[in-house]
Amino acid sequence: MTPTCAYEVRQCSTAAGGRPTVRSRRLGTALRQYRQAAKLDQPQAAEIIAASQARVSRVESGHVTARVIEVRLLLDAYGVEDPGVRAKLEDLARHSKNRGWWLEHAAHLRPDYVDHIALEDDATHIREWQPVMMPGLLQTPAYAEAVVAASPHYIEPERAAQLVQVRVGRQAKIEDGGASYAAILWEAVLAQPLVDAEIHREQLSALLEVGRRKNVTVQVLPVSAGVLAGYSCAFSSFSFDEEPVVEAVAMDNLRGTSVLEGAEDLAAYASAFDLLRSSALTPDASAELIRSILRSLKEDTS
Template identity: 80%
Template sequence: MAKHSKNRGWWLEHAEHLRPDYADHIALEDDATYIREWQPVMVPGLLQTQAYAEAVVAGGPHYLAPERIAELVKVRLARQAKIEEGGASYTVILWEAVLAHPLVRPEVHQEQLLAVLEVAQRKNVTVQVLPFSAGVLAGYSSAFYSFSFDEEPTVEAVAMDNLRGTSVLEGAEDLAAYANAYDVLRSAALAPDASAQLIRGILRSLKEDAS
């Protein structure tokens, strides 16, 4: 982690509430110039609204005290400053199920979809959707994040979440494999404009079902 660290700081104020591996993930994210993410389960932390973040953090498999939930949500929202301030180029591919099948209350999910559409309009953000029609490709890999730290978008680290924490890969063969996996997923995903159109259609359907 040390070789990538340029400006560690703000998250250390919350260190008592963070696992060391999560702190390392944030450090990588904070130093990155390019961030790419594949997410087949839920809306990514870098795009989550406060209500969505509260729901998914509180709804995890382990009990968390209310004060720790509040701190973790605060950290998750603070991470988004990297994207909001244009500090990195962020590209995310979401499986259509993330959008079409709410994990949280309907009103929270609808608010979240609106937020995704809004953030997707930023010049440094690209949101693409892998449609159901892509078939088994959605199971090609579990969620992962790749990071680049220079002017070129060469993958230099890959992070994956699991029940034991966050694992970081930096071996050349691992990086090449995940770079290739992302290219395959991106090629099969809808273009950004078509992805936004699909999200708007899902949002309309959810509103109609709720009425």
């Protein structure tokens, strides 16, 4: 997903402290779900870890992070024996406060955009639908700079450069093979340049190159798909295990980026991506279409 600059840039100060991190929130949500499945209430959970009910509540909301020993005790009491689940939750507890590379820019980024980057950094599978512009994970520096410059909000040159740097920094996850990445783009994104023609051609060439990576799949939803292109706004889904089970979804809105974690929301967006993917051209056919568009753009300027 490619939030516009207004969504990425911090427009006003945010109260320090007390805000859940995306990792602590994921841990808290999982602990709450396992507690409820075990038919225990928060006071009972508090007794298990010799803490107050208020602490259990704050752990489950993500406002504080459970210690590893607390996670182990709670999972024992909840009957969670799967070693993979236990290891994942213990790892979240152990590393929830680790500083990511992006936090050096956090003073200039919206907190919800920081959450989005954290999800990308933790993900093993990323699935993205983009009907408007090139996804941030695929943008060239020149394309990213042009998008930032086109923001309706004035952005100081120093901040603009930081936004481009952050967007390029996000791409290391894909370049290093740290996640499987599948992107579906509407054909209009490719055929109707939103930036300078030369920058757009460079972007299409880069798209073809990155599409050759073993961990990357690029598909194009053709214009002939019609109304399906408006089926959903841009969104990204994230999985954190070996299997691509959707565990979080990030999507744009007028106020920024919303992260969805409810079971019904996750199922809906997983189905939406499957529908879009089944209607899109195959990766090989998509690459051929991109090459065709690139040739036509070159001919138009010759």
